[in-house]
Amino acid sequence: MLTRVFIDNFRCFVNFEFRPGSHQLILGGNGSGKSSLMDVLLLLRRFSVDGDSTAGDAISRQRTRWLDKREQVFELETSLAASTYRYRLVLDTTGTLIRVIEEIVHLNGKRLFAFRLGKVFLLDDRFEAKKPYELDLHRSALATVPAKGNTKLIRFRNWLGELLGFRLNPFAIGARAENEDATPATDLSNLPGWYRHLVQSNPGANNAFFESLRTSFAGFDSLQLVTVGENMRILTAEFQQEAGIRSRFNFAELSEGQRCLIALYMILHFVVAKGRTVIIDEPENFISLRELQPWLLAASDAIEDTGGQLLIVSHHPEFINQWAPDFGIRFVRDESGAARVEPFYGDPGSELSPAELIARGWENG
């Protein structure tokens, strides 16, 4: 579970600290940095896990505009079982290519890995130092560490690699699955390929997934990956009418709302219910009002049953009324323009719903 984020010098984040809980509703006005949080976490994942140096360039291009500072600092803390990992990445953006000034992983307060001035200092699983080696300082060294003999460090890297963020775009979601796709795109444009991977890697979750969809869609029976070529599959949805008549629809023929709802339950059953950390930016888009609360409650169940973590960015009253009193935090911009986190206090003297309080701008007194 992600327990702390520190960001300095990225968009509106200046000495920004955030300690998320297992359930978290992120509130805030437009431009308060809510979506930027997901963006930076996904960029860090690409840079530090996938070894994608273009992600580093993307990070460096998004320095805080009003600061004359070339150094960017990112810190993540995560609690995995009984262990606490702390990751720190310091980038120098002075030249045309970013340089890693410092990249460190601590486990329970003890240093497990460090990359400084182009030199990697790696400790094994017993915290015994290995021979330092040199590496290109324009990229993450964590991304290059071999799995063998580094179980503890790789555990953190795997966690970061499995941190997922979504901003669903049903218009981009088609039906073709040309291959199994282990990593979902942020907009889930590769949903069919990702689903193809999920049912192979975790078939046990499929029944619960279908059960959820059956309660949401009248007549829904199942999703099928229909073979149409050597490697090509087409994702279809099967429905059964009361008279026993079965109908099959190409996934792209479903409505935008149906596609989004299927995507949300897919995320819930195959990711959150596996104890992983997920951020979803405005999950309510395209979904009918009646479906939001059942999904949110199913998400709460998944978190409570499996230790997963869900950060939701939303302006929707349905989410605000259920989650804000206990799990709401607000991103606000201070006088300097920097984002900071405030708890959602509500108003002890008010009998208005949380959403109505926010709509009136009265949420914090």
Add this chain to the structure above:
Amino acid sequence: MANPSLVVVLAEDRRQQRFIREYLRHFCEPHQIRLAPLPAGGSGEQFVRKHYASDVKDHRTRAARAGTALFIAIDADTGTVAARRTQLAAILAEAALPPRTATEAVVHIIPKRNIETWLFCLTGTAVNEETDYKSQDPRVDNLVKPAAVTFMEWNRPNAAVPPHGIASLTEAFIELRRLV
């Protein structure tokens, strides 16, 4: 429990709400349970009292056409369960609404002293109804699900409530007969 098409739950706080939902889940599909908004801070008890009359009114309008139920959860706090019921009856009277009938599917869930008292009791801890067990400790949240299962078991016909069962729970079981 009869199977209503929709159960609306108006509760003081998230723990009460979760407890009732966990209980209802044994009888209802997800779309048959509707949780009313929670208060945005301040007194949950006042929030429930504020919305009680309008929720009963809406329930009655709907119940004439469809099998709906309304669960109202409100702690007895330092008063009695009977006093809380009287207070709710007075709210209906003040709103010029008829009193709750004996068979109406408006269920008052009134833990005494509060929902935490029930959670501890239902998970095997000897409690009394005077002590305030309210706690922000998240471990108390872990009691909600097993407590709801026990609540359902103790409510079965001919079930024997163990000696550490408390009076407000027994009164809740009587309330639930409205739904049979």
